[in-house]
Amino acid sequence: MKLPLLYDVALALLRARGRQTLVAAIGVTFSITMFIALLSFMSGLNQLLDGLVLNRTPHVRLYNEVKPDPQQPVDRFTGPGPHNFIRSIKPADELPRIHNVAAILAALRRDPRVRGVAPKTQAQVFYNVGTIDLTGTVSGIDPEPETRLFAFGDYVVAGNPASLQTVPNSIILGKAAADLMLVGVGDVVQLTTVKGNRVQLKVVGLFQSGLLEVDKVQSYTSLATAQKLLGEANNYITDLQVKLHDFTLAPRLAKEYAQLYDVQAIDIQTANADFDTGSSIRTLISYVVGVTLLTVAGFGIYNILNMMIYEKMDTIAILKAVGFAGADVRRLFVAVALAIGLSGGGVGLLCGLGLSALIAQVPFHPASLPTVHYYPVNSDPIFYGIGAVFSVVTTYLAGFFPARKASQIDPVVIIRGK
Secondary structure (H helix, E strand, C coil), X not given: CCHHHHHHHHHHHHHHCHHHHHHHHHHHHHHHHHXXXXXXXXXXXXXXXXXXXXXXXXXXXXXXXCCCCCCCHHHXXXXXXXXXXXXXXXXXXXXXXXXXXXXXXXXXXXXXXXXXXXXXXXXXXXXXXXXXXXXEEEEEECHHHHHHHHCHXXXXXXXXXXXXXXXXXEEEEEHHHHHHHCCCCCCEEEEEECCCCEEEEEEEEEECCCCHHHHCCEEEEEXXXXXXXHCCCCCCCCEEEEEECCHHHHHHHHXXXXXXXXXXXXXXXXXXXXXXXXXXXXXXXXXXXXXXHHHHHHHHHHHHHHHHHHHCHXXXXXXXXXXXXXXXXXXXXXXXHHHXXXXXXXXXXXXXXXXXXXXXXXXXXXXXXXXXXXXXXCCCHHHHHHHHHHHHHHHHHHHHHHHHHHHCCCHHHHHHHC
16 A cells, blocks of 8 residues: 555544544653653763762872781791780881882873872871861872862862962861861961971862861862971872773772782772762663653553554444555554654653753752752763654554554454444
């Protein structure tokens, strides 16, 4: 049978059941709209949350942790006694520094797999507030690689990170710590080191990570200032933060660097295993909910076409009596289903784009990201492709089974029954 005629008959059936056709198309539109909006929002939210980890956490962290030797001298004793007991093992009198750090830095920067390296020096201090001492941690950093590799500047809510290099004896305080001490940019704070030395530093910025307990103790200075606080030379480095071009290589490279440079190493996957699992689960839930919406819309189309076939038995019998083959009737109702799916899906894609754009304009001010002002939305074209393909497939299957039923109707039985 000629296709134009089939399309004319399909259009007539759609018009005859205009209200049901509209309801089915609206169901597809709503499903596609919510599918696009949900995936765009959840993907944007996952990117935001992942950024909290990926932006601030090195892919590989190299450090030298002070710990006792697992093989103690007493364990090597081979005397006549069958047992030896040892308690309260003390670690060696050694600082938690990375040895031969200059050569390691040079080697890492030559490694083509490494995007960049940021050295860090950690120091434990006390913030002196009148007669009260508050526990604190000072991280000596190089502001340029720290900002370039770990978005440090995004978390500085007042002042400029570069001031650490240009202003001698300067510090960027955690905002919560600054609030406790009632100080701001331009003020001077006094610190006491673990060796008992008192040092005055000028506040050139405020840092906000979004974690109150961290912001109460954490602060940042330049590498030179941190080394001066500790009374160590300018090659005293406690951490090397490595950023890779491909962070999936982190577990393998952590083991490689640990053996090569005789240091401890931890990769980002190991350090944030729980977070990575949560991100995967959130993404899976988004897809499951979206696919469920489309499947429900498909069942709606299936029910409507089933009712249409039941009510149009006479029409089907007449069509087959005048020469329409079973395959023609099957194509007819599949065409009706695809018309509903394509029209509803097309409008749903446009509505999904509009709803995603609307969500992206809703104010959102997370404490952990001062630079974020609106809800995150990721308008990835792949979401629209999935929505379009799934709407066509769902509506095709929803129309195929009723169409196959209609193609098997015997017109003689129907006409005789009438």
